[in-house]
Amino acid sequence: MNSVWKEKSDLPCFDVLNQDIRTDILIIGGGLAGILCAYMLEQAGVKYMLVEADRICSGITKNTTAKITSQHGFVYDKLIREFGMETARLYLEANEEALNQYRKLCKMVNCDFEEQDNYIYSLDDKKKVERELAALHKIGFSAQSVDSLPLPFSIAGAVKFSKQAQFNPLKFVSGIVEGLSIYEHTAVRELIGTTAVTDHGKITANKIIVTTHFPFLNKHGSYFLKMYQHRSYVLVLENAPNVEGMYVDESQKGMSFRNYEDLLLIGGGDHRTGKKGGNFKELEDFANRHYPNAKIRYRWATQDCMTLDGVPYIGSYSASTTDLYVATGFNKWGMTSSMVSAMLLTDIVLGKENPYAEVFSPSRTIFRPQLASNAIQAVVNLLTPTTPRCPHMGCALKWNNVEQSWDCPCHGSRFTEEGKLIDNPSTGNLRKKV
Structure with missing residues (x-):
């Protein structure tokens, strides 16, 4: 189940760390967020x-749909209601800055970067579209309302962000990692203050950044x-139409294109990990x-941390x-969130001030x-008297028959x-064969 990105990219290899070492900044986790921090x-x-x-990039980065956009669902109406307009x-400014940073870097890297318009659509709720447009206009962003899309179903409406982007994330990483101080196959087993213990040495740092997907x-x-x-799940089709843009349903269980x-990438089939879904x-x-x-032509599954x-x-x-x-909890929007994180x-x-820190x-x-909901899920599964148990915090594991x-x-x-x-947050295998 390799992704199209992995099939069409060739990432370089890095050495294993085999000694004690000191550094100013240690980054733990070599996905896109960690690599951009290193860069x-x-x-x-x-x-x-x-x-x-x-x-x-052996974890989630290789399995993204690789949309670079500051339009993260119908998020701006919610942000204004819960946090205020500022x-x-x-939030919008941070992600727009991230998009612009990709534009600059991708001019130097052959990573199939191309600008595309992005659309968030609703199948059945026109009022959601109207509220999101009103929110965007309040904070001074020019988005457009759309009534139909080149997709094989009708919609209640959509919000369009012009000049967003898409790329091949592994080609991008291949183009920026040369010369970076990276060690592979070097798992951190324990942190003692700002000293990281690995299987073959200790890393003493002044500061540590954790970019391990789930901390x-x-x-x-x-x-x-x-x-x-x-x-969530992705199918990649050949002999399918060019939809001329990027499209995501505002519903968490909707589809993306x-x-x-x-090739045409279709995403969907979503469910909470450990639960049943459309897959x-x-x-x-x-x-x-x-x-x-x-x-x-290709199929793969991916996993996202939801805050x-x-x-x-x-x-x-x-x-x-x-x-x-x-840096964690990217809520399905890992490309711009990785750049914002870096x-x-x-x-x-x-030691610099950053306007987005708060x-x-x-x-x-x-x-x-x-x-x-999170607490209830944890309690229920902790009390479920079955084996095997997850070594992370002892929850009862569920068998995923699809995967x-x-x-x-x-x-x-x-x-x-x-x-x-x-996949983490567990840091080790099950204690005995299941």
Whole structure:
């Protein structure tokens, strides 16, 4: 189930760390967010290093649909209602700045970057469209209303952001990693202050940035309560139409569309990890109905960290920690959120003021409706008297018959049938064969 990005890219390899070492900044996690942090620190002339437990971009980055956009669902109406206009404006400004940064970098990198308009549509609620447009106009952004799309179904309406972008994320990474201080197959097993313990040496740093998708430290930050993981699926079709843009349903369980070369990417089938959902069958049924002459070339699944309020957590790991930072909870919008993370965290570790720090602060209030749902899920699965159990926090695992894996409905760790770790926040395999 390789993604189209992996099939059409060739990432370089990096050495394993086999010694004790010191550095100013340690980055843990070699996905797009971590690599962009490393790139910016390299440009700033700072002594840093990045360690990745497997290969760089071997986790979620290789399985994205790779849309670069500041339009993250119908988020701006919600941000104004819950945080006020200034926070909504800053959130938009941060993501627009991220988009512009990609424009600059991609001029130097052959990564199939191309501008495309982005559309968030609603199948049945015109009022949602109108509220989102009104919110955007309040914060001074020029978006457009659209009544129909080149997709095989009717809509109630859509909001259009012009001149957004898409690319091949692994080609992009291949183009910026040369010369960066990166170590692969170097898993951090423990943090003792700002010293990271690996299998073959200790890394002593002044400051540490954690970009491991779901943070692996439980004793700080309460991320096990502040997030859950959400699974979604992608089919890539040949002999399907060019839809001339990027499209996402405002509903969390809706569908997304974009083209790459002569292929059409369709995303959907979503569900909370460890629960049942439409998965690949939902997408296959859709393709058979609407694109009967198309052929499936690639398929893959991905996983996203969902926050309590729809805004990523970027900044200090917790209010009680010093010199420890995090980027997580990208809510399906990992491309721009990764760039925002790199810009913001680079400023923070260099002691610079950043206007977006408060917007993304991981220490903002957790009293949101999703908190109760996350807590209930955790309690129910902790009390479920079945095996196997997730080594992360002891929740009962559920068998995923579609992907032949053991999945944790509490926090999203996943394991092979034999018990080998697939996805974090667990940091190790199941304790015994399942």
